[in-house]
Amino acid sequence: MKAIVVGRLGPPDVMEVREIPVPQPGEGEIRIEVEAVGINFADVLAVAGEYLTRTRVPYTPGMEFAGIVESLGEGVSNVQVGQRVACLGGSGALAKYAVAKAAAVIPVPGNFTGAQAAAFPVSYFTAYHGLKTLGRAQEGEWVLVQAAAGALGTASVQLAKAMGLNVIAMASTEEKLQLARDLGADVTLLQDDPDRVQKVRDAAGGKGVPLILEVVGGRRFQESLDMAAGQGRIIVIGNASREEAHLRPVELMKRNLTVTGLWLVSLMNDREATMSAAQALTTLVASGKVTPQVGPTYALNESVRAFQDLLDRKTTGKVVIEP
Ligand code: NDP
Known part of the structure; x- marks a missing residue:
């Protein structure tokens, strides 16, 4: 063959x-x-x-x-x-x-x-775990989705909206942002907008975003910390930039931030988390909210x-x- x-x-x-x-x-x-x-x-x-x-x-x-x-x-x-x-x-x-x-x-x-x-499987289970299992998203909260027009990004926007979250979507081109809007993103922003940190903070009510799905890494990781609200959760899912990122733990301490890593492969071994994600995703698919x-x-x-x-x-x- x-x-x-x-x-x-x-x-x-x-x-x-x-x-x-x-x-x-x-x-x-x-x-x-x-x-x-x-x-x-x-x-x-x-x-x-x-x-x-x-x-x-x-x-x-x-x-x-x-x-x-x-x-x-x-x-x-x-x-x-x-x-x-x-x-x-x-x-x-x-x-x-x-x-x-x-x-x-x-x-x-x-x-x-x-x-x-x-x-x-990969995109929707990862998005679910990022938003819910590890991100502990609450209805009405703001979430920042990076690379929002990609496979994981589109899954994240759809699931976040279906869970009643407010979505700020970032991507590299206007066409990609249009796709994010078509999927329900509330606010969209070019990844290279010079005022992106302030605009993201403003969009989420001036205090920053409580939940960030971080997939770009490198120097963008520092920006995610700057965009996060006090007590914000940053879920590290990818490093598409393939650049090194640096973290000063004291910065997390100062603003009560939480940085959590997510790797689907190891989470799949957690039977309880997998079953509960599968159940939630089955319901969402059946409701027609997720395609x-x-x-x-x-x-x-x-x-x-x-x-x-x-x-x-x-x-x-x-x-x-x-x-
Ligand atoms: P995508 O379909 O999202 O494609 C990758 C996207 O990343 C690009 O379209 C681009 O979007 C964005 N990007 C940002 N910076 C760069 C760069 N320097 N080079 C290339 N792309 C860049 O792919 P996936 O959905 O497969 O994955 C998205 C991310 O999530 C990856 O980092 C991946 O490793 C991670 N991932 C991790 C999982 C886990 O278990 N931890 C599971 C699934 C995905 P734009 O042009 O808008 O910036």
């Missing part, structure tokens, strides 16, 4: 299309005919060897995907052949077929397309371009590859 193979770590163009054997499902596993793969910033970092976990080569990227169950390994009874499922974790989805643990599949709402199902924003869609042999476009900030919503 055709698959993307990374033989050495580096920029997106180290990825090649190669013929590799079709994977066999082992005990407790299923084989899925892949319909769509959600591409995350984490995939770009993993190919570059800059992710939180070590990338072993050669490997086939693709950690978040949806498709049709095609065959079952020994002992699988919770899914059926022909069922559409979404999967999260591991790698190997940028291929015609991928294998996943049957116990870890995520059922797909009947009204989702394959691309929407592939765009859902995954599928961004540009690419074929398997366009994977290098898909990764490069994500890295170059050219995309909105979730980048999807259909193998």
